Amino acid sequence: MGAQKLPILEYLQAENDSPLPYEGEDRPLVVVLGWMGCRREHLLKYVDQWRKRGFNTFSFCSKPIQLLVPGVIQNKGDEMLEQIKKYLKENRNCKSVIFNAFSNGGGFYYAHMIRQIHEREDCKWMAPLVKGTVLDSLPAIRPLSIYSAFRLTSPNMFVTFLLALVVPLFVVLFWSKMSSYQQILTSKKNQWQHLIFYSKADTIVHSDDIDNLVGKIKNNLSDVNHLDYKCFDDSPHVLHMRSHPKIYEDKLNHFVTSIKNSNLKKLQNK
Numbered sequence: 001m002g003a004q005k006l007p008i009l010e011y012l013q014a015e016n017d018s019p020l021p022y023e024g025e026d027r028p029l030v031v032v033l034g035w036m037g038c039r040r041e042h043l044l045k046y047v048d049q050w051r052k053r054g055f056n057t058f059s060f061c062s063k064p065i066q067l068l069v070p071g072v073i074q075n076k077g078d079e080m081l082e083q084i085k086k087y088l089k090e091n092r093n094c095k096s097v098i099f100n101a102f103s104n105g106g107g108f109y110y111a112h113m114i115r116q117i118h119e120r121e122d123c124k125w126m127a128p129l130v131k132g133t134v135l136d137s138l139p140a141i142r143p144l145s146i147y148s149a150f151r152l153t154s155p156n157m158f159v160t161f162l163l164a165l166v167v168p169l170f171v172v173l174f175w176s177k178m179s180s181y182q183q184i185l186t187s188k189k190n191q192w193q194h195l196i197f198y199s200k201a202d203t204i205v206h207s208d209d210i211d212n213l214v215g216k217i218k219n220n221l222s223d224v225n226h227l228d229y230k231c232f233d234d235s236p237h238v239l240h241m242r243s244h245p246k247i248y249e250d251k252l253n254h255f256v257t258s259i260k261n262s263n264l265k266k267l268q269n270k
Contacts, residue, residue: 008079009058010040011087012047018054021096022260024267028096028131031084031113032059035137035238036067036105046100046241049249053256055098058084062105077112081123084113088129096259097126100134102238103205107138111184118189131259132193134252137238139185139213140205141178186216193262194221195255196229197240197248204237226262228254 014027021028030050034043038061047057060080066072088094101110110133117123117130194217198210214229221227230251235243 007083008076009060009083012051012057012059014054014056015051018052021054021256022263025095026091026093027054027056028098029084029087029091029094030055030057030098030100031080031110032057033099033101033106033109034059034061035103036062036064038062038102038105038238043102046102049241049252050098050100053252056094058087060106060109062109067105067108073108073112077109078116080109081113081116085123085126088126095129096131096263097129098132098134098259099130100136101138102136103138104140107135107185108181111181114187114190115184118187127189130192131263132195132255133190134195134197134255135185136197136240137199137202137205139178139182139209141182141209182213182216186213186220188220190217190220191222192226193255193259194227194229195251196227197232197251198229199232199235199237199240201232201234202237207231225258228258 009031032043032047032050040061043059043061047059050057058080066076084097088097099110099114101107114130117126196210196214196217198205198207200207210231214227218224218227228251230240230247232240232244232247241248
């Protein structure tokens with residue numbers, strides 16, 4: 001027999017002394033999808049934000065090459081989705097799933113999974129369980145922004161040179177997919193809590209593009225209270241929590257409470 005394939009998502013349970021976030025159900029699940037080239041020790045700082053609040057977590061660190069090779073996002077995204085489905089079937093009293101995506105590295109995987117949840121017959125049962133999304137520093141949709149993101153995460157000058165040749169071709173070939181990517185992020189089907197972090201000082205993601213994203217999400221939500229966002233003036237790409245820890249954590253607390261209130265409202269209306 002061959003070696004058993006390791007799960008693509010790393011699982012960590014909530015901290016033992018953490019509160020139970022939502023009444024009448026087991027610990028909710030957060031899927032944390034890291035930015036391109038992120039290191040595990042850096043992503044764990046965000047994972048631990050959820051664990052101390054009582055959430056079990058799945059997490060994933062994306063690599064630059066995964067975004068360049070056609071089919072990798074779809075294949076790995078499907079693997080993630082199967083792992084999440086398996087977890088939910090084994091933990092049937094887990095009634096809340098949250099996605100936390102960083103930059104395009106996490107956003108592409110998030111968008112793929114959300115699309116499958118909405119469209120695939122074997123996944124549609126998961127849609128009512130998705131209670132919220134936290135988007136940090138995404139999407140980067142301009143060609144120069146995409147190149148800058150790859151350049152910053154490349155390991156050496158030779159790879160940077162190759163990227164200068166490959167990324168423009170990537171942008172041309174996948175431009176239609178970038179449009180689809182934005183449409184998924186702002187879809188009317190995403191009727192759940194949204195929290196968005198971005199910055200005017202981000203050199204990869206333009207704040208004007210996120211302003212536009214926020215506006216589209218707001219227009220497509222049946223309840224505008226399901227949207228919260230914070231645009232910082234000075235924090236770099238995916239470093240908003242490090243630059244503004246108190247504001248960041250306060251927003252997370254409000255997000256968690258908003259989902260709790262929404263859950264209670266739905267129970268009362270049954």
